[in-house]
Amino acid sequence: MKIEAVYKEARMTQSRRMLVLRAVVEDYIRSQEPVGSSSLTKAHDLGVSSATIRNDMAALEDEGYLIQPHTSAGRIPTEKGYRYFVDRLATVMPLSQAQRNGIATFLSGSVSLQDTLQRAARLLSQITGQIAVVTSPSLSKATLRHVEIVPVGVATLLAVIITDTGRVAQHTIPVLHMPSAAELARWCELVNRQCESLSFAKAAEQVRSLSIVGISEQITALAESLAGVFESMADDERANELYMAGASNMAHRHAAADLAPLFDALEEQVVIMRLMSTVGEESDRDGVGVAIGSETHTPGLMNVSVVTSGYGRSHNDDTTDQQDHRDHTGSFTDTSGSADSTPVAFVGSIGPTHMDYETTIAAVRAVARYLTASLAHTGVRDTD
Missing domain, CATH: 3.30.450.40 (GAF domain)
Incomplete structure:
Protein backbone atom coordinates (compact mmCIF):
# COMPACT_ATOMS: atom_id res chain seq x y z
CA MET A 1 0.00 0.00 0.00
CA LYS A 2 2.88 2.33 0.78
CA ILE A 3 4.31 1.76 -2.71
CA GLU A 4 0.92 2.48 -4.29
CA ALA A 5 0.66 5.67 -2.24
CA VAL A 6 4.10 6.76 -3.41
CA TYR A 7 3.16 6.11 -7.04
CA LYS A 8 -0.11 7.97 -6.61
CA GLU A 9 1.63 10.97 -5.08
CA ALA A 10 4.22 10.95 -7.88
CA ARG A 11 1.49 10.92 -10.53
CA MET A 12 -0.31 13.80 -8.84
CA THR A 13 2.93 15.76 -8.60
CA GLN A 14 3.69 15.21 -12.29
CA SER A 15 0.13 16.13 -13.23
CA ARG A 16 0.38 19.36 -11.24
CA ARG A 17 3.71 20.18 -12.86
CA MET A 18 2.14 19.86 -16.27
CA LEU A 19 -0.57 22.30 -15.18
CA VAL A 20 2.19 24.65 -14.07
CA LEU A 21 3.85 24.22 -17.47
CA ARG A 22 0.63 25.03 -19.29
CA ALA A 23 0.20 28.13 -17.14
CA VAL A 24 3.76 29.27 -17.88
CA VAL A 25 3.25 28.81 -21.64
CA GLU A 26 -0.07 30.67 -21.60
CA ASP A 27 1.34 33.57 -19.59
CA TYR A 28 4.48 33.82 -21.69
CA ILE A 29 2.49 33.82 -24.92
CA ARG A 30 0.40 36.63 -23.52
CA SER A 31 3.17 38.77 -21.99
CA GLN A 32 6.36 37.63 -23.74
CA GLU A 33 8.08 38.19 -20.40
CA PRO A 34 9.74 35.50 -18.22
CA VAL A 35 7.18 34.02 -15.83
CA GLY A 36 7.86 33.73 -12.09
CA SER A 37 6.23 31.61 -9.40
CA SER A 38 4.64 34.62 -7.68
CA SER A 39 2.85 35.77 -10.82
CA LEU A 40 1.61 32.22 -11.45
CA THR A 41 0.22 32.03 -7.92
CA LYS A 42 -1.68 35.27 -8.42
CA ALA A 43 -2.95 34.53 -11.95
CA HIS A 44 -3.85 30.84 -11.63
CA ASP A 45 -5.65 28.81 -9.00
CA LEU A 46 -3.18 25.93 -8.81
CA GLY A 47 -4.04 25.03 -5.22
CA VAL A 48 -0.46 25.06 -3.91
CA SER A 49 1.95 27.59 -2.47
CA SER A 50 4.35 29.78 -4.39
CA ALA A 51 7.24 27.71 -2.97
CA THR A 52 5.74 24.49 -4.37
CA ILE A 53 5.25 26.12 -7.76
CA ARG A 54 8.82 27.34 -7.66
CA ASN A 55 9.98 23.76 -7.01
CA ASP A 56 7.78 22.51 -9.87
CA MET A 57 9.25 25.08 -12.24
CA ALA A 58 12.76 24.01 -11.24
CA ALA A 59 11.83 20.39 -11.95
CA LEU A 60 10.32 21.36 -15.32
CA GLU A 61 13.58 23.15 -16.13
CA ASP A 62 15.55 20.02 -15.26
CA GLU A 63 13.25 18.02 -17.55
CA GLY A 64 13.87 20.43 -20.44
CA TYR A 65 10.41 22.04 -20.60
CA LEU A 66 11.48 25.46 -19.29
CA ILE A 67 14.60 27.58 -19.32
CA GLN A 68 15.70 30.48 -17.13
CA PRO A 69 17.22 33.22 -19.33
CA HIS A 70 18.77 35.00 -16.32
CA THR A 71 19.55 33.88 -12.80
CA SER A 72 17.11 36.27 -11.15
CA ALA A 73 14.46 36.09 -13.89
CA GLY A 74 11.44 33.87 -14.27
CA ARG A 75 11.29 31.06 -16.80
CA ILE A 76 10.23 30.73 -20.42
CA PRO A 77 9.16 27.66 -22.41
CA THR A 78 11.56 25.65 -24.54
CA GLU A 79 10.63 23.93 -27.81
CA LYS A 80 9.84 20.85 -25.73
CA GLY A 81 7.54 22.95 -23.55
CA TYR A 82 5.70 24.38 -26.54
CA ARG A 83 5.39 20.91 -28.09
CA TYR A 84 3.84 19.52 -24.91
CA PHE A 85 1.45 22.48 -24.79
CA VAL A 86 0.36 22.09 -28.43
CA ASP A 87 -0.01 18.30 -28.19
CA ARG A 88 -2.11 18.58 -25.03
CA LEU A 89 -4.51 21.22 -26.29
CA ALA A 90 -7.78 19.51 -25.36
CA THR A 91 -9.78 21.54 -27.83
CA VAL A 92 -9.07 24.38 -30.19
CA MET A 93 -11.73 27.02 -29.84
CA PRO A 94 -13.34 27.61 -33.23
CA LEU A 95 -13.56 31.09 -34.60
CA SER A 96 -16.68 32.96 -33.63
CA LEU A 139 -2.15 20.25 -61.43
CA SER A 140 -0.91 16.76 -60.62
CA LYS A 141 -3.60 16.42 -57.94
CA ALA A 142 -6.45 17.96 -59.93
CA THR A 143 -9.11 16.24 -62.03
CA LEU A 144 -10.54 17.21 -65.38
CA ARG A 145 -13.63 19.35 -65.36
CA HIS A 146 -13.86 20.44 -69.00
CA VAL A 147 -11.73 20.69 -72.13
CA GLU A 148 -12.37 22.87 -75.16
CA ILE A 149 -10.29 22.67 -78.33
CA VAL A 150 -10.44 25.51 -80.84
CA PRO A 151 -8.46 26.40 -83.98
CA VAL A 152 -6.13 29.39 -83.56
CA GLY A 153 -4.25 29.09 -86.84
CA VAL A 154 -4.14 27.13 -90.05
CA ALA A 155 -2.10 24.38 -88.37
CA THR A 156 -2.58 25.05 -84.65
CA LEU A 157 -5.22 24.11 -82.12
CA LEU A 158 -5.59 25.52 -78.60
CA ALA A 159 -6.67 23.17 -75.80
CA VAL A 160 -8.29 25.07 -72.93
CA ILE A 161 -8.41 22.75 -69.93
CA ILE A 162 -10.37 23.55 -66.78
CA THR A 163 -9.68 21.58 -63.60
CA ASP A 164 -11.92 20.80 -60.66
CA THR A 165 -9.92 23.29 -58.58
CA GLY A 166 -10.78 26.15 -60.91
CA ARG A 167 -7.41 26.39 -62.62
CA VAL A 168 -7.34 27.00 -66.36
CA ALA A 169 -4.44 25.62 -68.42
CA GLN A 170 -3.86 26.38 -72.09
CA HIS A 171 -1.79 24.25 -74.43
CA THR A 172 -1.17 24.71 -78.16
CA ILE A 173 -1.30 21.59 -80.29
CA PRO A 174 0.28 21.67 -83.76
CA VAL A 175 -1.53 19.61 -86.41
CA LEU A 176 -0.56 18.57 -89.93
CA HIS A 177 -4.15 18.53 -91.11
CA MET A 178 -6.95 20.45 -89.45
CA PRO A 179 -10.08 18.37 -88.67
CA SER A 180 -13.44 19.79 -89.64
CA ALA A 181 -15.30 21.96 -87.11
CA ALA A 182 -18.12 19.42 -86.84
CA GLU A 183 -15.76 16.50 -86.28
CA LEU A 184 -13.75 18.45 -83.71
CA ALA A 185 -16.89 19.46 -81.79
CA ARG A 186 -18.19 15.89 -81.84
CA TRP A 187 -14.93 14.49 -80.54
CA CYS A 188 -14.59 17.16 -77.79
CA GLU A 189 -18.07 16.32 -76.57
CA LEU A 190 -17.09 12.65 -76.34
CA VAL A 191 -13.88 13.46 -74.44
CA ASN A 192 -15.76 15.59 -71.92
CA ARG A 193 -18.41 12.95 -71.43
CA GLN A 194 -15.92 10.11 -70.91
CA CYS A 195 -13.15 11.93 -69.02
CA GLU A 196 -14.91 14.37 -66.70
CA SER A 197 -13.75 14.00 -63.05
CA LEU A 198 -10.87 11.68 -63.98
CA SER A 199 -7.32 12.39 -62.88
CA PHE A 200 -5.15 13.56 -65.77
CA ALA A 201 -3.27 10.27 -65.83
CA LYS A 202 -6.56 8.38 -66.18
CA ALA A 203 -7.86 10.92 -68.68
CA ALA A 204 -4.80 10.33 -70.87
CA GLU A 205 -5.49 6.60 -70.89
CA GLN A 206 -9.16 7.17 -71.64
CA VAL A 207 -8.49 9.55 -74.53
CA ARG A 208 -6.22 7.00 -76.19
CA SER A 209 -8.90 4.32 -75.85
CA LEU A 210 -11.73 6.40 -77.31
CA SER A 211 -12.95 5.40 -80.72
CA ILE A 212 -15.93 6.47 -82.73
CA VAL A 213 -17.30 5.31 -86.04
CA GLY A 214 -15.59 6.99 -88.96
CA ILE A 215 -12.82 8.58 -86.87
CA SER A 216 -10.34 10.34 -89.10
CA GLU A 217 -6.55 10.26 -89.06
CA GLN A 218 -6.61 13.90 -87.95
CA ILE A 219 -8.60 13.05 -84.84
CA THR A 220 -6.42 10.01 -84.11
CA ALA A 221 -3.33 12.24 -84.15
CA LEU A 222 -5.11 14.85 -82.05
CA ALA A 223 -6.07 12.23 -79.47
CA GLU A 224 -2.43 11.23 -79.06
CA SER A 225 -1.39 14.89 -78.68
CA LEU A 226 -4.11 15.62 -76.12
CA ALA A 227 -3.18 12.49 -74.15
CA GLY A 228 0.38 13.80 -74.06
CA VAL A 229 -0.87 17.12 -72.69
CA PHE A 230 -2.83 15.34 -69.95
CA GLU A 231 0.24 13.25 -69.05
CA SER A 232 2.41 16.35 -68.72
CA MET A 233 -0.20 17.87 -66.39
CA ALA A 234 -0.28 14.66 -64.35
CA ASP A 235 3.50 14.86 -63.96
CA ASP A 236 3.38 18.47 -62.75
CA GLU A 237 4.15 18.04 -59.04
CA ARG A 238 4.62 21.75 -58.42
Whole structure:
Protein backbone atom coordinates (compact mmCIF):
# COMPACT_ATOMS: atom_id res chain seq x y z
CA MET A 1 0.00 0.00 0.00
CA LYS A 2 2.88 2.33 0.78
CA ILE A 3 4.31 1.76 -2.71
CA GLU A 4 0.92 2.48 -4.29
CA ALA A 5 0.66 5.67 -2.24
CA VAL A 6 4.10 6.76 -3.41
CA TYR A 7 3.16 6.11 -7.04
CA LYS A 8 -0.11 7.97 -6.61
CA GLU A 9 1.63 10.97 -5.08
CA ALA A 10 4.22 10.95 -7.88
CA ARG A 11 1.49 10.92 -10.53
CA MET A 12 -0.31 13.80 -8.84
CA THR A 13 2.93 15.76 -8.60
CA GLN A 14 3.69 15.21 -12.29
CA SER A 15 0.13 16.13 -13.23
CA ARG A 16 0.38 19.36 -11.24
CA ARG A 17 3.71 20.18 -12.86
CA MET A 18 2.14 19.86 -16.27
CA LEU A 19 -0.57 22.30 -15.18
CA VAL A 20 2.19 24.65 -14.07
CA LEU A 21 3.85 24.22 -17.47
CA ARG A 22 0.63 25.03 -19.29
CA ALA A 23 0.20 28.13 -17.14
CA VAL A 24 3.76 29.27 -17.88
CA VAL A 25 3.25 28.81 -21.64
CA GLU A 26 -0.07 30.67 -21.60
CA ASP A 27 1.34 33.57 -19.59
CA TYR A 28 4.48 33.82 -21.69
CA ILE A 29 2.49 33.82 -24.92
CA ARG A 30 0.40 36.63 -23.52
CA SER A 31 3.17 38.77 -21.99
CA GLN A 32 6.36 37.63 -23.74
CA GLU A 33 8.08 38.19 -20.40
CA PRO A 34 9.74 35.50 -18.22
CA VAL A 35 7.18 34.02 -15.83
CA GLY A 36 7.86 33.73 -12.09
CA SER A 37 6.23 31.61 -9.40
CA SER A 38 4.64 34.62 -7.68
CA SER A 39 2.85 35.77 -10.82
CA LEU A 40 1.61 32.22 -11.45
CA THR A 41 0.22 32.03 -7.92
CA LYS A 42 -1.68 35.27 -8.42
CA ALA A 43 -2.95 34.53 -11.95
CA HIS A 44 -3.85 30.84 -11.63
CA ASP A 45 -5.65 28.81 -9.00
CA LEU A 46 -3.18 25.93 -8.81
CA GLY A 47 -4.04 25.03 -5.22
CA VAL A 48 -0.46 25.06 -3.91
CA SER A 49 1.95 27.59 -2.47
CA SER A 50 4.35 29.78 -4.39
CA ALA A 51 7.24 27.71 -2.97
CA THR A 52 5.74 24.49 -4.37
CA ILE A 53 5.25 26.12 -7.76
CA ARG A 54 8.82 27.34 -7.66
CA ASN A 55 9.98 23.76 -7.01
CA ASP A 56 7.78 22.51 -9.87
CA MET A 57 9.25 25.08 -12.24
CA ALA A 58 12.76 24.01 -11.24
CA ALA A 59 11.83 20.39 -11.95
CA LEU A 60 10.32 21.36 -15.32
CA GLU A 61 13.58 23.15 -16.13
CA ASP A 62 15.55 20.02 -15.26
CA GLU A 63 13.25 18.02 -17.55
CA GLY A 64 13.87 20.43 -20.44
CA TYR A 65 10.41 22.04 -20.60
CA LEU A 66 11.48 25.46 -19.29
CA ILE A 67 14.60 27.58 -19.32
CA GLN A 68 15.70 30.48 -17.13
CA PRO A 69 17.22 33.22 -19.33
CA HIS A 70 18.77 35.00 -16.32
CA THR A 71 19.55 33.88 -12.80
CA SER A 72 17.11 36.27 -11.15
CA ALA A 73 14.46 36.09 -13.89
CA GLY A 74 11.44 33.87 -14.27
CA ARG A 75 11.29 31.06 -16.80
CA ILE A 76 10.23 30.73 -20.42
CA PRO A 77 9.16 27.66 -22.41
CA THR A 78 11.56 25.65 -24.54
CA GLU A 79 10.63 23.93 -27.81
CA LYS A 80 9.84 20.85 -25.73
CA GLY A 81 7.54 22.95 -23.55
CA TYR A 82 5.70 24.38 -26.54
CA ARG A 83 5.39 20.91 -28.09
CA TYR A 84 3.84 19.52 -24.91
CA PHE A 85 1.45 22.48 -24.79
CA VAL A 86 0.36 22.09 -28.43
CA ASP A 87 -0.01 18.30 -28.19
CA ARG A 88 -2.11 18.58 -25.03
CA LEU A 89 -4.51 21.22 -26.29
CA ALA A 90 -7.78 19.51 -25.36
CA THR A 91 -9.78 21.54 -27.83
CA VAL A 92 -9.07 24.38 -30.19
CA MET A 93 -11.73 27.02 -29.84
CA PRO A 94 -13.34 27.61 -33.23
CA LEU A 95 -13.56 31.09 -34.60
CA SER A 96 -16.68 32.96 -33.63
CA GLN A 97 -19.65 33.04 -35.96
CA ALA A 98 -18.88 36.68 -36.71
CA GLN A 99 -15.30 35.79 -37.64
CA ARG A 100 -16.42 32.92 -39.87
CA ASN A 101 -18.99 35.13 -41.54
CA GLY A 102 -16.26 37.71 -42.04
CA ILE A 103 -14.07 35.13 -43.78
CA ALA A 104 -16.93 34.10 -46.06
CA THR A 105 -17.80 37.71 -46.89
CA PHE A 106 -14.21 38.74 -47.57
CA LEU A 107 -13.35 35.75 -49.75
CA SER A 108 -16.68 35.46 -51.55
CA GLY A 109 -15.91 38.73 -53.34
CA SER A 110 -13.08 37.08 -55.26
CA VAL A 111 -13.21 37.17 -59.05
CA SER A 112 -10.81 34.27 -59.73
CA LEU A 113 -8.90 31.48 -58.03
CA GLN A 114 -5.78 33.64 -57.88
CA ASP A 115 -7.75 36.47 -56.28
CA THR A 116 -9.21 34.04 -53.74
CA LEU A 117 -5.78 32.78 -52.73
CA GLN A 118 -4.35 36.29 -52.47
CA ARG A 119 -7.29 37.36 -50.32
CA ALA A 120 -6.94 34.25 -48.15
CA ALA A 121 -3.29 35.07 -47.44
CA ARG A 122 -4.10 38.68 -46.52
CA LEU A 123 -7.00 37.65 -44.33
CA LEU A 124 -5.07 34.97 -42.44
CA SER A 125 -2.27 37.44 -41.83
CA GLN A 126 -4.71 39.98 -40.45
CA ILE A 127 -6.26 37.43 -38.07
CA THR A 128 -2.95 36.11 -36.70
CA GLY A 129 -0.66 39.11 -37.10
CA GLN A 130 1.88 36.72 -38.65
CA ILE A 131 3.13 35.73 -42.07
CA ALA A 132 0.52 33.83 -44.06
CA VAL A 133 1.38 31.53 -46.94
CA VAL A 134 -1.04 29.94 -49.41
CA THR A 135 -0.02 27.63 -52.24
CA SER A 136 -2.04 27.22 -55.40
CA PRO A 137 -3.43 23.77 -56.28
CA SER A 138 -1.02 21.44 -58.02
CA LEU A 139 -2.15 20.25 -61.43
CA SER A 140 -0.91 16.76 -60.62
CA LYS A 141 -3.60 16.42 -57.94
CA ALA A 142 -6.45 17.96 -59.93
CA THR A 143 -9.11 16.24 -62.03
CA LEU A 144 -10.54 17.21 -65.38
CA ARG A 145 -13.63 19.35 -65.36
CA HIS A 146 -13.86 20.44 -69.00
CA VAL A 147 -11.73 20.69 -72.13
CA GLU A 148 -12.37 22.87 -75.16
CA ILE A 149 -10.29 22.67 -78.33
CA VAL A 150 -10.44 25.51 -80.84
CA PRO A 151 -8.46 26.40 -83.98
CA VAL A 152 -6.13 29.39 -83.56
CA GLY A 153 -4.25 29.09 -86.84
CA VAL A 154 -4.14 27.13 -90.05
CA ALA A 155 -2.10 24.38 -88.37
CA THR A 156 -2.58 25.05 -84.65
CA LEU A 157 -5.22 24.11 -82.12
CA LEU A 158 -5.59 25.52 -78.60
CA ALA A 159 -6.67 23.17 -75.80
CA VAL A 160 -8.29 25.07 -72.93
CA ILE A 161 -8.41 22.75 -69.93
CA ILE A 162 -10.37 23.55 -66.78
CA THR A 163 -9.68 21.58 -63.60
CA ASP A 164 -11.92 20.80 -60.66
CA THR A 165 -9.92 23.29 -58.58
CA GLY A 166 -10.78 26.15 -60.91
CA ARG A 167 -7.41 26.39 -62.62
CA VAL A 168 -7.34 27.00 -66.36
CA ALA A 169 -4.44 25.62 -68.42
CA GLN A 170 -3.86 26.38 -72.09
CA HIS A 171 -1.79 24.25 -74.43
CA THR A 172 -1.17 24.71 -78.16
CA ILE A 173 -1.30 21.59 -80.29
CA PRO A 174 0.28 21.67 -83.76
CA VAL A 175 -1.53 19.61 -86.41
CA LEU A 176 -0.56 18.57 -89.93
CA HIS A 177 -4.15 18.53 -91.11
CA MET A 178 -6.95 20.45 -89.45
CA PRO A 179 -10.08 18.37 -88.67
CA SER A 180 -13.44 19.79 -89.64
CA ALA A 181 -15.30 21.96 -87.11
CA ALA A 182 -18.12 19.42 -86.84
CA GLU A 183 -15.76 16.50 -86.28
CA LEU A 184 -13.75 18.45 -83.71
CA ALA A 185 -16.89 19.46 -81.79
CA ARG A 186 -18.19 15.89 -81.84
CA TRP A 187 -14.93 14.49 -80.54
CA CYS A 188 -14.59 17.16 -77.79
CA GLU A 189 -18.07 16.32 -76.57
CA LEU A 190 -17.09 12.65 -76.34
CA VAL A 191 -13.88 13.46 -74.44
CA ASN A 192 -15.76 15.59 -71.92
CA ARG A 193 -18.41 12.95 -71.43
CA GLN A 194 -15.92 10.11 -70.91
CA CYS A 195 -13.15 11.93 -69.02
CA GLU A 196 -14.91 14.37 -66.70
CA SER A 197 -13.75 14.00 -63.05
CA LEU A 198 -10.87 11.68 -63.98
CA SER A 199 -7.32 12.39 -62.88
CA PHE A 200 -5.15 13.56 -65.77
CA ALA A 201 -3.27 10.27 -65.83
CA LYS A 202 -6.56 8.38 -66.18
CA ALA A 203 -7.86 10.92 -68.68
CA ALA A 204 -4.80 10.33 -70.87
CA GLU A 205 -5.49 6.60 -70.89
CA GLN A 206 -9.16 7.17 -71.64
CA VAL A 207 -8.49 9.55 -74.53
CA ARG A 208 -6.22 7.00 -76.19
CA SER A 209 -8.90 4.32 -75.85
CA LEU A 210 -11.73 6.40 -77.31
CA SER A 211 -12.95 5.40 -80.72
CA ILE A 212 -15.93 6.47 -82.73
CA VAL A 213 -17.30 5.31 -86.04
CA GLY A 214 -15.59 6.99 -88.96
CA ILE A 215 -12.82 8.58 -86.87
CA SER A 216 -10.34 10.34 -89.10
CA GLU A 217 -6.55 10.26 -89.06
CA GLN A 218 -6.61 13.90 -87.95
CA ILE A 219 -8.60 13.05 -84.84
CA THR A 220 -6.42 10.01 -84.11
CA ALA A 221 -3.33 12.24 -84.15
CA LEU A 222 -5.11 14.85 -82.05
CA ALA A 223 -6.07 12.23 -79.47
CA GLU A 224 -2.43 11.23 -79.06
CA SER A 225 -1.39 14.89 -78.68
CA LEU A 226 -4.11 15.62 -76.12
CA ALA A 227 -3.18 12.49 -74.15
CA GLY A 228 0.38 13.80 -74.06
CA VAL A 229 -0.87 17.12 -72.69
CA PHE A 230 -2.83 15.34 -69.95
CA GLU A 231 0.24 13.25 -69.05
CA SER A 232 2.41 16.35 -68.72
CA MET A 233 -0.20 17.87 -66.39
CA ALA A 234 -0.28 14.66 -64.35
CA ASP A 235 3.50 14.86 -63.96
CA ASP A 236 3.38 18.47 -62.75
CA GLU A 237 4.15 18.04 -59.04
CA ARG A 238 4.62 21.75 -58.42
CA ALA A 239 2.18 24.04 -56.68
CA ASN A 240 2.96 26.66 -59.30
CA GLU A 241 2.33 29.76 -57.25
CA LEU A 242 2.80 30.82 -53.66
CA TYR A 243 0.89 33.73 -52.15
CA MET A 244 2.32 35.43 -49.09
CA ALA A 245 1.20 38.27 -46.83
CA GLY A 246 2.12 39.74 -43.46
CA ALA A 247 5.89 40.16 -43.73
CA SER A 248 5.57 43.85 -42.91
CA ASN A 249 3.58 42.99 -39.76
CA MET A 250 6.44 40.82 -38.53
CA ALA A 251 9.03 43.44 -39.47
CA HIS A 252 7.27 46.09 -37.39
CA ARG A 253 7.14 43.85 -34.32
CA HIS A 254 10.66 42.40 -34.34
CA ALA A 255 14.20 43.61 -34.91
CA ALA A 256 15.33 43.38 -38.53
CA ALA A 257 18.42 41.37 -37.54
CA ASP A 258 16.24 38.74 -35.88
CA LEU A 259 14.11 38.35 -38.99
CA ALA A 260 16.90 38.21 -41.60
CA PRO A 261 17.20 34.37 -41.50
CA LEU A 262 13.40 34.06 -41.75
CA PHE A 263 13.14 36.37 -44.76
CA ASP A 264 16.03 34.54 -46.43
CA ALA A 265 14.18 31.25 -45.90
CA LEU A 266 10.96 32.71 -47.32
CA GLU A 267 12.82 33.54 -50.53
CA GLU A 268 13.27 29.80 -51.09
CA GLN A 269 9.69 29.18 -52.14
CA VAL A 270 10.27 25.55 -53.07
CA VAL A 271 11.59 24.90 -49.55
CA ILE A 272 8.59 26.62 -47.96
CA MET A 273 6.11 24.70 -50.12
CA ARG A 274 7.80 21.39 -49.33
CA LEU A 275 7.78 22.22 -45.61
CA MET A 276 4.08 23.13 -45.64
CA SER A 277 3.28 19.93 -47.49
CA THR A 278 5.27 17.79 -45.06
CA VAL A 279 3.85 19.42 -41.93
CA GLY A 280 0.30 19.45 -43.31
CA GLU A 281 0.36 15.80 -44.35
CA GLU A 282 1.64 14.78 -40.90
CA SER A 283 -1.13 16.69 -39.16
CA ASP A 284 -3.15 15.05 -36.40
CA ARG A 285 -5.32 17.90 -35.08
CA ASP A 286 -8.35 18.26 -37.35
CA GLY A 287 -6.06 18.38 -40.35
CA VAL A 288 -3.75 21.07 -38.92
CA GLY A 289 -0.05 20.38 -38.42
CA VAL A 290 2.41 22.32 -36.23
CA ALA A 291 6.22 22.40 -36.54
CA ILE A 292 8.11 24.22 -33.78
CA GLY A 293 11.61 25.62 -34.29
CA SER A 294 14.06 22.84 -35.13
CA GLU A 295 11.16 20.57 -36.15
CA THR A 296 10.99 22.58 -39.40
CA HIS A 297 14.47 21.29 -40.33
CA THR A 298 14.98 24.64 -42.06
CA PRO A 299 17.89 26.84 -40.91
CA GLY A 300 16.06 30.15 -41.28
CA LEU A 301 13.05 28.89 -39.33
CA MET A 302 14.75 27.67 -36.16
CA ASN A 303 13.16 30.42 -34.07
CA VAL A 304 9.64 30.27 -35.52
CA SER A 305 6.70 27.90 -35.64
CA VAL A 306 4.75 26.84 -38.72
CA VAL A 307 1.05 25.98 -38.55
CA THR A 308 -0.36 24.56 -41.76
CA SER A 309 -3.33 22.68 -43.19
CA GLY A 310 -4.16 21.18 -46.55
CA TYR A 311 -7.16 22.40 -48.47
CA GLY A 312 -9.13 21.02 -51.38
CA ARG A 313 -9.43 17.31 -51.84
CA SER A 314 -7.94 15.01 -54.48
CA HIS A 315 -9.77 11.70 -54.74
CA ASN A 316 -9.02 8.33 -56.25
CA ASP A 317 -11.05 7.84 -59.42
CA ASP A 318 -13.22 5.21 -57.75
CA THR A 319 -14.08 7.27 -54.68
CA THR A 320 -17.15 9.34 -54.05
CA ASP A 321 -16.84 13.09 -54.42
CA GLN A 322 -16.94 15.14 -51.26
CA GLN A 323 -20.08 16.92 -50.24
CA ASP A 324 -19.76 20.60 -49.40
CA HIS A 325 -22.62 22.92 -48.67
CA ARG A 326 -23.51 26.32 -47.39
CA ASP A 327 -24.84 26.40 -43.88
CA HIS A 328 -27.73 28.58 -42.75
CA THR A 329 -25.39 31.60 -42.46
CA GLY A 330 -24.26 31.34 -46.06
CA SER A 331 -20.77 30.24 -45.00
CA PHE A 332 -19.13 27.28 -46.65
CA THR A 333 -18.81 24.14 -44.54
CA ASP A 334 -16.59 21.18 -45.39
CA THR A 335 -18.40 17.94 -44.67
CA SER A 336 -16.22 15.55 -46.58
CA GLY A 337 -14.07 13.94 -43.89
CA SER A 338 -12.99 11.35 -46.44
CA ALA A 339 -10.07 9.19 -45.49
CA ASP A 340 -9.44 8.53 -49.20
CA SER A 341 -8.77 12.17 -50.05
CA THR A 342 -5.58 14.18 -49.90
CA PRO A 343 -5.06 17.95 -50.03
CA VAL A 344 -4.34 19.60 -53.37
CA ALA A 345 -2.56 22.57 -51.76
CA PHE A 346 -1.74 24.12 -48.38
CA VAL A 347 -2.39 27.21 -46.29
CA GLY A 348 -0.28 28.15 -43.30
CA SER A 349 0.91 30.73 -40.80
CA ILE A 350 4.52 31.39 -39.80
CA GLY A 351 5.23 33.23 -36.56
CA PRO A 352 7.39 33.24 -33.43
CA THR A 353 7.51 30.14 -31.25
CA HIS A 354 5.57 32.11 -28.63
CA MET A 355 2.65 32.58 -31.06
CA ASP A 356 -0.92 32.21 -29.88
CA TYR A 357 -1.25 28.59 -31.01
CA GLU A 358 -4.95 28.23 -30.26
CA THR A 359 -5.94 31.27 -32.35
CA THR A 360 -3.51 30.43 -35.14
CA ILE A 361 -4.64 26.80 -35.40
CA ALA A 362 -8.30 27.85 -35.44
CA ALA A 363 -7.68 30.52 -38.10
CA VAL A 364 -5.64 28.23 -40.37
CA ARG A 365 -8.25 25.50 -40.07
CA ALA A 366 -11.12 27.90 -40.84
CA VAL A 367 -9.45 29.39 -43.92
CA ALA A 368 -8.47 25.93 -45.19
CA ARG A 369 -12.05 24.68 -44.84
CA TYR A 370 -13.38 27.71 -46.66
CA LEU A 371 -10.92 27.21 -49.52
CA THR A 372 -11.85 23.52 -49.71
CA ALA A 373 -15.53 24.34 -50.00
CA SER A 374 -14.85 27.23 -52.37
CA LEU A 375 -12.95 24.97 -54.76
CA ALA A 376 -15.73 22.40 -54.63
CA HIS A 377 -18.26 25.14 -55.39
CA THR A 378 -16.11 26.33 -58.31
CA GLY A 379 -15.98 22.79 -59.60
CA VAL A 380 -19.76 22.67 -60.16
CA ARG A 381 -20.24 26.25 -61.31
CA ASP A 382 -21.07 27.04 -64.93
CA THR A 383 -18.11 28.33 -66.91
CA ASP A 384 -20.10 30.90 -68.86
